[in-house]
Amino acid sequence: MSTTILEERKSQIHRAGAGPIDLACNRESLAGAVSQRACVFCGSRVVLYPIADALHLVHGPIGCAAYTWDIRGALSSGPELHRLSFSTDLRERDVIFGGERKLAAALEELVQRHRPKAAFVYSTCIVGLIGDDLKAVCRAAAARTGIPVIAVQSEGFKGNKRAGYLAACKAMFELVGTGDTAGIDPASVNIFGDFNLAGETWIIRDYLRRMGVEVVANVTGDGRVDDIRRCHGAALNLVQCSGATLELARMMQEKYGTSYLRVSYVGIEDMADSLYRTAEFFQNSDPGILVRTQALVRSELVKILPELSRLRRDLEGRKAAVYVGGAFKAFSLIKAFRHLGMQVAIVGSQTGTPEDYEELAAISDPGTIIVDDANPLELSEFIKEKGVDIFVGGIKERPIAYKLGIGFCDHNHERKIAMEGFVGMLNFGLEVHRSVTSPVWRFMPRRAADSADRSKEVEAC
Amino acid sequence: MLTKPHAYVSTTNACKLCRPLGAALAFKGIEGAVAFLHGSQGCATYMRRYIISHFREPVDIASSSLGEKEAVYGGGPNLKKGILNVMKKYRPAVVGVATTCLTETIGDDADRLVREFKAEFADLDLPEVVSVSTPAFGGSHMEGFHAAIRAVTEQVVTEPEPTTAVNLFPGFVSPEDLRHLKEICEDFKLAVTILPDYSDTLDGPTLEDYREIPEGGTPLPAIRRMAGAPASIEFGRTLRPERSAGGLLQTRHGVRLFSLGLPIGLRETDALFTALEEITGRPTPRRHALERGRLLDAYVDGHKYLSGKRAVIYGEEDLVAGLTAFLSEIGVKPVLAASGGSSGRLSHSIASVCGSIPGEAPEVLEDVDFHDIVEHARGLAPDLVIGNSKGYRVLARELGIPLIRVGFPVHDRFGAQRLRHLGYRGALALFDAVVNAVLEKSQDDSAVGYGYL
Numbered sequence: 001m002s003t004t005i006l007e008e009r010k011s012q013i014h015r016a017g018a019g020p021i022d023l024a025c026n027r028e029s030l031a032g033a034v035s036q037r038a039c040v041f042c043g044s045r046v047v048l049y050p051i052a053d054a055l056h057l058v059h060g061p062i063g064c065a066a067y068t069w070d071i072r073g074a075l076s077s078g079p080e081l082h083r084l085s086f087s088t089d090l091r092e093r094d095v096i097f098g099g100e101r102k103l104a105a106a107l108e109e110l111v112q113r114h115r116p117k118a119a120f121v122y123s124t125c126i127v128g129l130i131g132d133d134l135k136a137v138c139r140a141a142a143a144r145t146g147i148p149v150i151a152v153q154s155e156g157f158k159g160n161k162r163a164g165y166l167a168a169c170k171a172m173f174e175l176v177g178t179g180d181t182a183g184i185d186p187a188s189v190n191i192f193g194d195f196n197l198a199g200e201t202w203i204i205r206d207y208l209r210r211m212g213v214e215v216v217a218n219v220t221g222d223g224r225v226d227d228i229r230r231c232h233g234a235a236l237n238l239v240q241c242s243g244a245t246l247e248l249a250r251m252m253q254e255k256y257g258t259s260y261l262r263v264s265y266v267g268i269e270d271m272a273d274s275l276y277r278t279a280e281f282f283q284n285s286d287p288g289i290l291v292r293t294q295a296l297v298r299s300e301l302v303k304i305l306p307e308l309s310r311l312r313r314d315l316e317g318r319k320a321a322v323y324v325g326g327a328f329k330a331f332s333l334i335k336a337f338r339h340l341g342m343q344v345a346i347v348g349s350q351t352g353t354p355e356d357y358e359e360l361a362a363i364s365d366p367g368t369i370i371v372d373d374a375n376p377l378e379l380s381e382f383i384k385e386k387g388v389d390i391f392v393g394g395i396k397e398r399p400i401a402y403k404l405g406i407g408f409c410d411h412n413h414e415r416k417i418a419m420e421g422f423v424g425m426l427n428f429g430l431e432v433h434r435s436v437t438s439p440v441w442r443f444m445p446r447r448a449a450d451s452a453d454r455s456k457e458v459e460a461c
Numbered sequence: 462m463l464t465k466p467h468a469y470v471s472t473t474n475a476c477k478l479c480r481p482l483g484a485a486l487a488f489k490g491i492e493g494a495v496a497f498l499h500g501s502q503g504c505a506t507y508m509r510r511y512i513i514s515h516f517r518e519p520v521d522i523a524s525s526s527l528g529e530k531e532a533v534y535g536g537g538p539n540l541k542k543g544i545l546n547v548m549k550k551y552r553p554a555v556v557g558v559a560t561t562c563l564t565e566t567i568g569d570d571a572d573r574l575v576r577e578f579k580a581e582f583a584d585l586d587l588p589e590v591v592s593v594s595t596p597a598f599g600g601s602h603m604e605g606f607h608a609a610i611r612a613v614t615e616q617v618v619t620e621p622e623p624t625t626a627v628n629l630f631p632g633f634v635s636p637e638d639l640r641h642l643k644e645i646c647e648d649f650k651l652a653v654t655i656l657p658d659y660s661d662t663l664d665g666p667t668l669e670d671y672r673e674i675p676e677g678g679t680p681l682p683a684i685r686r687m688a689g690a691p692a693s694i695e696f697g698r699t700l701r702p703e704r705s706a707g708g709l710l711q712t713r714h715g716v717r718l719f720s721l722g723l724p725i726g727l728r729e730t731d732a733l734f735t736a737l738e739e740i741t742g743r744p745t746p747r748r749h750a751l752e753r754g755r756l757l758d759a760y761v762d763g764h765k766y767l768s769g770k771r772a773v774i775y776g777e778e779d780l781v782a783g784l785t786a787f788l789s790e791i792g793v794k795p796v797l798a799a800s801g802g803s804s805g806r807l808s809h810s811i812a813s814v815c816g817s818i819p820g821e822a823p824e825v826l827e828d829v830d831f832h833d834i835v836e837h838a839r840g841l842a843p844d845l846v847i848g849n850s851k852g853y854r855v856l857a858r859e860l861g862i863p864l865i866r867v868g869f870p871v872h873d874r875f876g877a878q879r880l881r882h883l884g885y886r887g888a889l890a891l892f893d894a895v896v897n898a899v900l901e902k903s904q905d906d907s908a909v910g911y912g913y914l
């Protein structure tokens with residue numbers, strides 16, 4: 001008899017309504033459990049990746065660079081240096097004799113070839129072990145090349161993905177405060193934790209522009225080094241995907257006194273609420289901003305609500321499972337699904353915090369399974385138990401859903417469809433609808449048996 | 462002709478993957494096996510994502526999930542605990558342990574740790590645990606793949622027990638190719654043990670229930686009997702017998718080894734059928750003779766569309782050698798054959814497969830990245846590119862010429878697991894794809910919009 005949920009994993013699973021939640025999270029993944037998480041390096045790489053005019057050099061063996069080559073859909077409106085995969089491709093002799101010289105030479109070569117605005121040098125597992133002095137090599141390279149060369153302390157084994165976010169924030173913080181802030185409007189923000197997947201940052205920038213708010217830097221999506229250097233001149237940081245960039249916002253608050261708001265651009269309420277709170281922040285200096293924001297929200301909602309209610313007619317009563325990287329997105333998705341008449345029966349994340357899970361438990365329907373750092377077998381068990389119709393996650397979760405004969409919506413970094421903003425809510429609804437209402441499910445053995453059972457029950461009544 | 466590329470220090474857009482990925486893929490082809498990477502959690506997750514995007518199948522790879530403490534004190538306890546957890550959850554028949562950079566660098570001896578594990582938990586009903594050393598700071602995923610298969614034969618094969626089944630070590634080919642190889646052997650009425658065989662595990666049907674480990678794969682008892690086989694067939698011109706499973710069975714158990722190139726195109730496939738005729742004493746079955754005939758017929762029908770076209774080929778070394786053999790015999794001039802692999806045998810293999818066809822052999826680049834490949838390709842005025850999907854944006858799109866997607870990974874098209882490359886049937890599929898790519902390009906580029914081509 002197999003054990004789908006290992007004893008040591010039980011404290012990371014909770015059912016909403018079954019007493020107070022006390023989820024053991026932010027732990028290292030359990031050996032042999034087949035976690036869906038990646039590593040510290042991954043955390044850093046995903047946050048810094050969209051800075052499009054920087055050189056991103058992975059100091060390590062080839063795999064780390066190869067598996068992260070152009071994997072995110074973070075679009076750039078200009079340079080696309082971030083879409084190339086640079087590595088020192090360390091070999092056995094480098095491991096034995098050290099990789100510092102190779103790194104220095106690689107930096108020299110690549111900076112000359114691409115003339116980037118800055119370079120990020122990522123540490124990987126073995127660099128942490130062979131003792132290369134990354135910082136010293138970066139300092140020397142910066143002096144030689146005249147551009148900022150920043151070491152990212154992202155050794156894969158030194159914690160989980162969250163540690164990688166922190167390393168990325170520290171790296172970006174080295175740039176902040178080195179640029180000229182002249183001419184920045186008092187009503188100005190930086191966009192943190194949005195990755196411009198499928199051009200989503202551009203949607204948000206458009207909303208802010210219509211509200212009369214200047215964006216100084218969209219740090220983590222369509223990002224530019226020079227923008228980040230002067231982003232301390234902005235009045236407010238809008239922080240989405242809290243795990244990834246909250247630390248940077250905190251560091252900026254401490255050093256520059258920049259306030260921050262935690263926002264989400266996913267779903268109707270959270271999107272509108274984020275814009276309203278931004279407007280409120282600036283209403284003393286710009287009394288007209290609230291009215292403009294209301295008008296904006298109204299005009300956007302008018303465009304999508306009729307279509308959403310049409311989608312809802314087909315989706316009412318269906319169930320969803322949500323398993324995402326950061327818990328913050330899960331809150332918004334639960335609310336977004338309610339607009340489609342759907343209930344989230346399973347919700348989890350790779351890197352949620354205790355506060356995240358408390359909030360999830362508070363907004364979830366009773367009986368909802370809440371899980372931290374899940375794995376394929378657990379997820380498949382939960383899906384079967386809850387009888388969900390669609391799974392929202394990333395590519396690693398897709399085959400779990402499809403093998404069980406249920407729909408799937410990619411809400412991860414590879415997505416090609418914008419799912420943020422009001423238009424993103426509609427896109428999300430359309431995507432869910434496309435998958436859930438496909439005729440293919442009726443031919444899937446597991447679902448076919450389900451529908452046969454259901455029709456028998458109906459007959460029995 | 463081997464050209465030494467410009468000696469760049471940095472790597473840009475690698476044309477290879479790392480060793481443990483190859484090992485994990487190989488373990489996926491053993492019945493009841495779970496691949497287990499001894500290292501940090503990220504390696505397993507990254508590779509799973511990479512492999513899933515190609516095969517569109519569940520790919521569970523366990524990890525010992527080492528943290529900072531284990532990196533200092535050794536990963537042994539996590540490895541053992543991890544295997545126990547995999548046993549509880551998956552009830553595997555085999556656990557294939559592959560090391561990573563991290564554990565190789567801290568000096569974990571996986572073989573010893575596995576021996577300790579077996580002794581410590583001898584009272585449990587243990588799966589077969591195979592271990593292979595796959596440090597990523599050297600070689601490519603293909604070295605990892607072959608090392609895992611060799612480790613399996615080394616550690617699992619017991620004393621020779623005579624069997625009629627021939628061993629077939631296909632290398633890294635598509636699930637569809639594996640199914641075709643089985644079919645060929647069946648038609649020769651030849652029992653065969655294909656290792657690895659992920660034709661079902663990485664291209665499985667939809668079932669009533671979720672399988673912890675998908676059905677299929679080379680059965681363990683069949684692997685145990687490999688030493689008693691009448692012969693082994695092993696594909697891969699760049700594969701050294703001293704590093705291969707076929708080589709091991711030959712030297713250790715005296716199993717006769719047929720070392721062949723990947724059977725891509727007419728001549729390399731003829732070599733396979735000749736070997737099968739020799740092993741079975743039977744002539745090529747009629748349906749395959751007919752397929753050969755249809756292939757030749759297609760070669761004639763399509764020859765003028767291709768004559769003189771220039772192609773750049775890249776990917777794993779053995780695939781590149783096979784594709785070069787194929788292209789050179791259909792009148793496409795291979796101008797550049799490149800690989801991130803560094804076996805040192807690619808240029809010799811290319812020379813051998815091109816030898817009988819008049820014309821200049823292609824430039825061969827070993828141990829290169831896409832930066833080198835693009836730099837060389839620009840000056841060669843190629844008409845088409847053939848390789849995995851990683852050359853799409855940086856090479857084919859950049860030069861404005863079609864890419865014919867083959868091998869692994871194919872992350873930007875559908876049906877990668879069902880791509881055909883091998884045998885007469887595979888050659889025909891490739892031939893159709895190449896001709897149609899050329900036709901589509903000329904049709905799209907033409908102002909006329911010809912309806913007959």
